[in-house]
Amino acid sequence: MSAETVLAIEGLQKSFDVEVLKGISLTLEPSEVVCLIGASGSGKSTLLRCVNLLEPIQAGRIEFLGEEITAPGVDVDHVRRRIGIVFQAFNLFPHMSVLKNITLGLTKVLKTPQAQADQEAADLLARFGLADKRSEYPDRLSGGQQQRVAIVRALAMRPELMLLDEVTSALDPELVAEVLDVIRGLATSGMTMLIATHEMSFARDIANRVCFLHDGVILEEGPPAEIFSAPTNERTQQFLQRIIEAGRL
């Protein structure tokens, strides 16, 4: 593995009708785990969607492994297959079995032969304790299982960066742990990850760096110990205070 910076975001601006991201700059080094925290609507999800080129941006640039992926003429499909994203609502394909969900990208994008794709998918499912679910359809799985399948689906493409968009927010509380454990496993294995999350204690455990987003701007950024114990920005303090009052930290 080269020690090349995985992700470099510079002055990223994104607006729908209103400005959602107002100049975000952020870098991720290999194997780094960065958590984005902040209230709903602060721009966390939009930032992740921009990185995966699911949203066009208005200004700024994003570099992925040294290549500017926001430049005109970039093959977006090529970029996307090297960046995995997991969504809050899982977004599994309901008309396909778990195995098919995972092999779709392998066979249709990476052109892996079906048999080999099946084998790779089966191996991954086994690794994440889902071996017996390969033939199930998504609606037969619990939320936690669906989300783990969604993670496996993204991992199967062997991404060089994973984006996790509030992956536990749609889960029943008792199902959160199994998904967080999977993500911890990924962090341990050295996966570079950019994670939007409301799970503060999880962020504190797993992140190398935490970014506090407020109103489309990164107001504060630093190691979790600093951000969670001694935030310097007033808004960060207020945000964390509310989290603590809600008993979530």
Add this chain to the structure above:
Amino acid sequence: MRTHGASGSRSTLIALASTVVFALVVVLVVSNSPGWPEVQRQFFNGEFFRESLRVIPKAFLLNVRIFLIAEVFILVFALFIAILRSLPGPVFFPLRALAIVYTDFFRGVPTILVIYLLGFGAPALQISGIPRDELFWGVVALVLVYSAYVSEVYRAGIESVHPSQEAAARSLGLSQAKTLRYVIVPQAVRRVVPPLLNDFIGLQKDTALVALLGPVEAFRQSQIEVASNFNYTPYLVTAILFVLLTIPLARLTDWLVIRDRRRQLALGAAR
């Protein structure tokens, strides 16, 4: 939803009883009407009924053929139109506009007019290489008209698939086309099977309109029979044949809906 044993058989009984009573009332009212003896002679003649059964079913095979051939082309062509209309971005505006004009036009013009215009107009052009067969142009007309309807059905299906499905597929690196093919369209088609088959029931009936161009299908054949015997019973036979053809399709629709639901519920373990 499944109803439980006792209440299930009870509601079946009620349904049966009310159907019988209703049918009896209708039969009584009709058979006691002043004109009934004449109508019975004209429309329900046993002898002509048997005679029609010897000729009309053969002609009806042509309706079935028209239907089957048109159906295949409609399924493909309508999907093509629907996809054109779903293409995003300003670049594809001309194609989207074309699809809109197409559906507006062919849904607006009465089928019978399209059949006349194409059936008599196209061969009259005498362009070498294009078929002059009325049957061919009749089928083309049906395909054009019904594709307009069916493409709208497809489009409703495509639009009912949540955008997050597209995002998930594109995030794996699937192109727009592959996303449509493997993720959006399969889900869309599944959802629209019942309205789709409903349109096909309409198509089955409209195959009779091709008769206007000359081909002797069931309706035309029954007209011939009626004219030669001065008795309307052949129309009844034709009507029965059309109903018999639609029933399997209606049941197929039900079965597909149930199967799809069962498949979603079934334990995948069997697979």
